[in-house]
Amino acid sequence: MQRKFDKRLILSSVLILIAIPLTIAFGVVFLHDRKYYFISIAILIYTMLPFLLVFEQRGPRAREIILVCSLSAIAVIGRAAFFMLPHFKPVAAIVIISAVCLGPESGFLVGALSGFVSNFFYGQGPWTPWQMFSFGIIGFWAGVLHRKGILKLRKLDLCVFGGLSTFLIYGGLMNFDSVLMFSSTINKDLLLAAYLSGIPFDLVHAASTVLFLFFIEEPMIEKITRIRVKYGLINESELLKDS
Amino acid sequence: MWAVTGMFQKNSPDAFSSYHPVILFLYFCVVLFFTMFFLHPVLLAISFCSVFLYSVQLNGRKAIRFNIFCMLPVTVIVSLINPLFSHAGVTILFYLNENPVTLESIAFGIVSGGAFITVIIAFSCFNKILTSDKLMYLFGRLIPVLSLMFSMTLRFVPRYKAQIKKIANAQLCIGMDASHGNLLQRVKNGIQILSILITWALENAIETADSMKARGFGLKGRTSFSVFSWKRRDKTLLATEAALLFALLLGLGLGKFESVYFPAIRIAWPEGKSAAFYLAYALFCLLPIIVNRRENIVWNKLKSPD
Known part of the structure; x- marks a missing residue:
């Protein structure tokens, strides 16, 4: 159980510390006027991932x-x-x-x-x-x-x-x-x-x-x-x- | 039209959709990404024309009617909203109730309206091409439990609908169907039918689960069946997609698709060598149409003259 919990923590921290900043950087550099739209959709999907993966990790x-x-x-x-x-x-x-x-x-x-x-x-x-x-x-x-x-x-x-x-x-x-x-x-x-x-x-x-x-x-x-x-x-x- | 459908399985709407799901998914991802997030007028015109043509190819005249009568008003409204609320931009055209209306926000309104209609049409093709079984295959290995849940939910919907009919018929025999009695009685009977359905559905869920467990659900070393395989034509098309995508990313990195609306409009127009990047995008967007056209020609050549 402890190990499984860690996995989820790792995923969440990777998303928060790496994926979200990268997405924001990409949006700001390349997408100018569309950056809010892109960044918000991407962050929304990242936020859903840990919730959805709970079931994946608990096993079938x-x-x-x-x-x-x-x-x-x-x-x-x-x-x-x-x-x-x-x-x-x-x-x-x-x-x-x-x-x-x-x-x-x-x-x-x-x-x-x-x-x-x-x-x-x-x-x-x-x-x-x-x-x-x-x-x-x-x-x-x-x-x-x-x-x-x-x-x-x-x-x-x-x-x-x-x-x-x-x-x-x-x-x-x-x-x-x-x-x-x-x-x-x-x-x-x-x-x-x-x-x-x-x-x-x-x-x-x-x-x-x-x-x-x-x-x-x-x-x-x-x-x-x-x-x-x-x-x-x-x-x-x-x-x-x-x- | 029968000449086109003769070539592949009856259940695929066109030649392009008979390719491997990965190819189809990549196509829609790239087209949607460049349409939703770039708002570059040339790119937008290319993707709009391509998905419009493709939706007409897929859905026939119905698509033309839908695109014109439903989508055009929406686009016009959307184009008007932006200049009314956004006063950013340096080129002031006139004042409306003491609020400046700028050229930049009008331009932005028009392109974002165009992007909206393009995305809607692209999704209408997506719904037709990437059917649930293909999505299930794409994500089945990546997130097995979730894709199983997705496919079971999808399957439960028609199953419950059929069960509602059965329950309603049984209730009809004892005069408790939703078409009997006064309005209050009918509503009560309708709720009763739903209540029976929910009890049955939950009970049935547990039974299904136990039956799955009895057959070894979740044990190690199980394989899953798939009807999709990589044929040579799939590999060729995927290589084409990858090459074009590489060109697009290169163009993106070099700033060839730049389009800024605020504070002043700055758009990188295709000129000289950079036109090649736009050509690559046009080729990418037109892939389904090219594939279908080619398939048609090949089929007509192969047909014996009779």
Whole structure:
């Protein structure tokens, strides 16, 4: 276990100490007006790597892996079911529920996977890494806050967290992405305009997350818990001990 | 058109896509990189024309309609946004509500709009050419667990859709289908169907996992099957790509693709010898079209005259 942890630490330090400075240098020297866009996408991808590689290093543990896959698939199906209502998607709700049940790392993966896979049905684009990261980090925070005891398994807590995180994290990151895509610099006016014009869409998205959490939180957590009790996937710290 | 499709497997949309996935992936990486991050008007014009031609080759008339009616308005709006909010630049054209509108920000708006439409069209080709099985092959060895998860999630989606139909049919037998009763009853029935699906999906996930474990999932020394192999034509095309890429990186290093918009426009135009670098980029972008054209000619030559 100790050795595996070190590997991840090494990867993170290589990324932070070598890859990120090199990327910034490359962007500044060669890409002039496009440097913010390039550097931000690259750093986003570097940040995702340690999260994603957790599963790579833990080795293949079939049950946990397939559980994450099937939750992601449910999120993708949910997004497909509501495709006629733009920005009304249950993905964030399902990601948050998965995260509180399975832990922050699985939560991140459910988010990133459902972002990536659903774009195979909606079309990939330069927004894919941003969506993957946004959904992923919502899942990660839900898991962390739940583990710390701040986010309790109560309808009110989950709905408040869901609404806020969708509006602030997802909306915040995606609006920022659209600024970077079309502009050479980042200034106050531009950011303000992008965020203001994004508010209606982000509100719809946040409202849909709250609505879905309100209705599916209880039955879904119950189902996941039932599976974990039935098949002995009691909690993650115990799982880590026997790996 | 049948002459083109006759040459290769039925499931590949054109000749270029029947090449090795590494070649296809490299092509899209380079084209997207130079389009998204460079904003050089000449490079942009080259990549726009190439991906436009290629998308028409792949998707037919539908692509032309989509590119013109959906993408043109977006590009125009994007081109207008930048000068309204960005007042950087030294050449002031006029004042709008006491805010200066500069030549530089208008130029930047136009090229970034052009880059946006080009990237969208390039991704529409990407989606058609680099199908999920090819991506799975590319990353399968590098990140085996993650690519497995990716492919399983992708497979679960149609599987769950089929299961929803089965559940809905079973519920229909007892009059609990989503088309029965008043609106409230229907919604309740719909939720019931979803609830059954989720229980089934989770239970099924564990069963799948146990079955995988029973078959030795994760043990050492297992090999994976792939349908892709390196043929001579793949090696030739990869060498071509590598040579052109080398030229492009050389041009990049020598500052031949420089394009700066702020504070004043400074663009390295192709002149004299540096035009060769732009030619290399054009060749690179047109690779799929060249490959398809060549395949067509060869096939027509080979066809027996009847």
